[in-house]
Amino acid sequence: MTTPARLRVAPSPTGDPHVGTAYMSLFNLAYARKTGGQFVLRIEDTDRQRYVPESEQQVFDTLHWLELDWDEGPDVGGPYAPDRQSGRLETYRPFVEQLLESGDAYYCWCSSERLKELREQQQAAKASVTGYDRLCHGKTREERAALPGFSENPVVRMLVPDDVSLEFEDIIRGRVSAPRPDDQVILKADGFPTYHLAVVVDDHLMGITHVVRGEEWISSTPKHVLLYRMLGLNPPALAHMPLLRNTDKSKISKRKNPAARLTWFREQGYLPEALRTFLQLLAYPPVEGDTEVATFEDFVEGFDWAKVNTVGPIFDLKKLDWLNGHYIRSLSAEQLTDRIVEHYAYTGAWTPSAEQVELLLGAAPLIQERLVLLSEALPKLQFLFTPDDEIEFADDISKALNNDSPAVLDAAITALEDVSAWDSPSIEAALREAVVDGLGIKPKLAFGPLRVGVTGSRVSPPLFESMELLGRESTLARLRRFRETL
Template identity: 85%
Template sequence: MTSPARLRVAPSPTGDPHVGTAYMSLFNLAFARKTGGQFVLRIEDTDRARYVADSEQQIFDTLRWLELPWDEGPDVGGPYAPYRQSERLDTYRPYVEQLLESGQAYYCWCSSDRLKELREQQQKDKVSQTGYDRLCLGKTREERAAMPGFTENPVVRMLIPDDAPLDFADIIRGKVSAPRPDDQVILKADGFPTYHLAVVVDDHLMGITHVVRGEEWISSTPKHVLLYRMLGLPTPAFAHMPLLRNTDKSKISKRKNPAARLTWFREQGYLPEALRNFLQLLAYPPVEGETEVATFDEFVAGFDWTKVNTVGPIFDLKKLDWLNGHYIRSLSDAELADRIVEHYAYTGEWTPTTDEVELLRRATPLISERLVLLSEALDKLQFLFTPDAGIEIAEDAGKALNDDSPRVLDAAIDALAELADWSTATIETALRAAVVDGLGIKPKFAFGPLRVGITGSRVSPPLFESMELLGRESSLRRLRNFRDTL
């Protein structure tokens, strides 16, 4: 039996959360639940130049929306608080001092201009080992100040030894080799630690047993393993998940693909359970056979790191659309109506009255089989919430009408005006008798003009049910208004 594991996800609040944050959270949470352990959310906000004030709340909101809860974090607390790196600055300094005192780190006073020139010269000379040239190593401040390219505010660099370990064990990939790092900055001039030092210290102090992150961090892992060794700390297990890819195999990024933004999925009207199921299928086989639909609990029950495919998974939105449609159709009509209302409340696109919400609830069964996204609901039902005089005839709908349209409308209006019972069944019976039988027009052509008059569109929810929802007066008024335009 695997002992309880402690895992974490540690996003940076630098803008709209990346979908990779949810992807990593899902796999970290799954293993924590599988082992009866804990899942920690830590905010890594030491990059103050890229910090975005409301990004942290977006991280909380989107992960909660996806139902990926954390056991410890900035907003829920825990035994290892604080969980924001910016609130832990005093924590890191003793570790920096330990490395300086042991000779495993040193101050560097090189200016940014000098470092830029060094990089450019190394590129020009095509040297095999690029990186910092250790100009400051072993020098006092006074000695370095006498040389060009000096700045008053130094950074601290770790001293990479000749025997630095470049191989490490990965629980997904086996033995992994990474390039030799140069002397990394571990404390910036502003007193904030870099990611490399902070992540090692925090993971140690928070008891993290498994560090699960994207494969882009493979090249940094030797630095982290070395820091654990230098500081005399036990090393956690590492697992590097494959990067999410666009359909052209390129890395998915917020700059080029809107679907890289985690909030985009909520804005578009995806259900959280559909997106969570979709993320489960990235780099991982279906839970059972070929069945791709599975709950998170089912995913956890059979979770095993050996099942992870290291080939970068393709972010196929067609698959997600299919899953979303499936989950929409698994909801009851009442549940779906609630989700639709919640979606528009979130986007702010529509603020319905109490009567409009009730009408939506009655209309939801008409569109449930055709919805792929919650955001499509209003387009399909807009005619119900539009004043009769405000119905506009779509261009393609107008062009689809034929010479029979005036006759069809006249016969329909006469038949409907006589109805005492305004229900779907009696509406359909009366119209079939008047138009199909009475005018001898085939059913597939008979009701097109009526659909256009009622909804303004060539394609709409079922006609007779729509007319029942609209009511007698509104339906007749629309048909008469439309007839007057022909």
């Protein structure tokens, strides 16, 4: 029987959440659910210089939107609270003292200027061994103060032994070798722990059994394993997921790619289930054969770390667009309407009235097949929510017009005035009889001017259904107005 696992995702609130936070959350949550364990959200906010207060709420909102919900976290509590590192500062000091007493750590009084100069010297000399040179190791404060580059407020560094093990077992990659670390700072001058110490202490105290993170942390893993050993603790199982990459194989970053921002997907109008499936497929095969669309529950049921592909996945938005279109087409008219209204409420771009929501419900099926993003809905249907005398005609409407256009409009207006039942079959029948048969004009040419008059555009949802939704009065008012312009 599988032992229930405890996994966590630990984002830093330094700006818009990275899409990698959702990517890691998806796989951590899947294994937690597979084993009947727990998924923990921890906020790692020890980097106070880059801390952005509203970023934490963005983490909560975007992960909840994706339904990647946690069992323990800052907003729900849990037996190991607090789940913010800034609320755990007193927790770390005893571990620092233990390392100082055992000789596995030491105070460093080197100024930032001295450290910068040291890095520049090593780069200029193309030194084979770089990093901190241990100037402070073994010295008292007074001894170090007599040397150049002294700072009144020391940091604490871990002492990395020469024989430090650089290999570790990875549950995805097998035996992994990492580069040798230098003497890392574990406690900053402001009293806040660095990531390296805090992550080890927190994972231990919170009972985390599996640490699943991006492969960029492979180089830090020997430090973490060493800290566990120095503190007399058992390290968790380790797994390093492949990095998400741009189409040019570079690491996806918020500076270069807007899609690295997790909130971007919601702003654009992607469905959460489409993004979840997309992130799963980046590093994991389809759940069933060639069927790429599957539920999260199906993903969990067959979850196996051995199936994770370690080759850096390419972040191809065309694939996401296809998935999003698929999920949109699987919605009912009511569900699609709700999603569209919810999207525009989130972006603040449109707040429809109850009557407009009802109109949207009738119009949603007309655009569903061609909709890729929820944000495309309003541009496609804007004509329905625009007053008749405010319809603007697109610059390219001349392509839909010809010498017959005035006659087409005159015949259509007369025919529509006499339609008894205002529904799309009756509207279509009347227009075909009056314009196609009556004037002998092909449908493609016959209905172009009518489409422009009703919607203001050459391209629109199905014409007769649009007229039905608009109603007789608005349809005729628009056609008469357009006729006057010809």
